[in-house]
Amino acid sequence: MNKKRVLCFILITGVLSLSVLTATAFGLSDAYKGNIYQMGTLKPIDSVLKVKVGKLAPDFTLPSVSGEKVSLNQFRGKRNVVLSFVPAAWTPVCSDQWPGYNIAKDIFNQYDAVLLGITVDNIPTLFAWTNQMGQLWFPVLSDFWPHGAVAKRYGLLRSNGVSERALFVIDKKGIIRYIDVHDINKRPPLEDLVGALEKLKK
Amino acid sequence: MVITVITLLFPITVYPALTAAKPPEKGEVLPLINLPIPKSPEERNYLGLSGSGLFKIPQIKANAVIVEIFSMYCPFCQKDAPGVNELYRLIENNIDVKNKVKLIGVGAGNSPYEVEVFKKTYNVPFPLFPDKDFTIHKTCGEVRTPYYMVVKINENGTHQIVHTQLGEYPGAEPFLELVLKASGLK
Numbered sequence: 001m002n003k004k005r006v007l008c009f010i011l012i013t014g015v016l017s018l019s020v021l022t023a024t025a026f027g028l029s030d031a032y033k034g035n036i037y038q039m040g041t042l043k044p045i046d047s048v049l050k051v052k053v054g055k056l057a058p059d060f061t062l063p064s065v066s067g068e069k070v071s072l073n074q075f076r077g078k079r080n081v082v083l084s085f086v087p088a089a090w091t092p093v094c095s096d097q098w099p100g101y102n103i104a105k106d107i108f109n110q111y112d113a114v115l116l117g118i119t120v121d122n123i124p125t126l127f128a129w130t131n132q133m134g135q136l137w138f139p140v141l142s143d144f145w146p147h148g149a150v151a152k153r154y155g156l157l158r159s160n161g162v163s164e165r166a167l168f169v170i171d172k173k174g175i176i177r178y179i180d181v182h183d184i185n186k187r188p189p190l191e192d193l194v195g196a197l198e199k200l201k202k
Numbered sequence: 203m204v205i206t207v208i209t210l211l212f213p214i215t216v217y218p219a220l221t222a223a224k225p226p227e228k229g230e231v232l233p234l235i236n237l238p239i240p241k242s243p244e245e246r247n248y249l250g251l252s253g254s255g256l257f258k259i260p261q262i263k264a265n266a267v268i269v270e271i272f273s274m275y276c277p278f279c280q281k282d283a284p285g286v287n288e289l290y291r292l293i294e295n296n297i298d299v300k301n302k303v304k305l306i307g308v309g310a311g312n313s314p315y316e317v318e319v320f321k322k323t324y325n326v327p328f329p330l331f332p333d334k335d336f337t338i339h340k341t342c343g344e345v346r347t348p349y350y351m352v353v354k355i356n357e358n359g360t361h362q363i364v365h366t367q368l369g370e371y372p373g374a375e376p377f378l379e380l381v382l383k384a385s386g387l388k
Binding site: 028029030096097099100102103104107132133134187189190191194 | 276277279280311320323346369
């Protein structure tokens, strides 16, 4: 009986140690100082995808931080589109994702792709948050109201009202060619997205 | 039974070694950091290394090494990049300092591809190393970026950290001055 208790204790402690080990695996820029809210480790994926590779991407129109409204369909026949959904402003990982894309404009151009960043935050929050990232070259869209409607349509709205961390590549015909609903706790490696863009050429 | 217990205890015993409770500080030695010897002959030559495999920072042929923990995804690292490049040029163009002070960067959470994007975007002239799974970042107490460490390497092979700072990069000339004083080269 005692042996069982000891083993049980060791098991629980071991699992807890592992969770601590993985909980903080992100890099955080000093640009945000102490303003990032620590979320802890979250359930990696908490929604059920409603769209598929090979199918038409649902259209949407959302307001952007810079003021104009942006529709997915406005790029039809003109540019490939990358959608980058991130869960929330002022949180770890998200805050260190778009600044990387911000220095990769040449790569997106190389594949004739526009990038649209989307969160469920409202415009003032996105304005303050993205200002810390420097001057972003791509539109940042607010899926705030009706709350998370686009995320919900794509099957990305988590049970607590934020979206998944997800990347979509949509070709010039509006067809979804790549989906990465990523573990919310981790940043998708840039090379995976670039690999998906490379396949558009084939 | 014994194997089961050891397996279960493993995370508990290795955790302190993997994730440091605090960043490295002045007066301490570096945490265990293994880096791959660069494939580029120019970078190997710059660091005074030869062969292949792994090396430790104190093996770099220099009196002082400046280590920048950065990330391609970090706005301040991006902003500082031109100034840090200028530091490299300042060192390399000063005959009294050139072979005494070396500069390297470690990309926290960055894959080799991401490090290359950073290197290409800012034309970084000194060696950068990926740390895709945050191994080095964890041993350095999960510092925010950019984090600068100046490591003094003694003639007997020992070393010590003589300066650390989080961000606040003051520009190439003041930083070099600081490095030279902290490492006893001036």
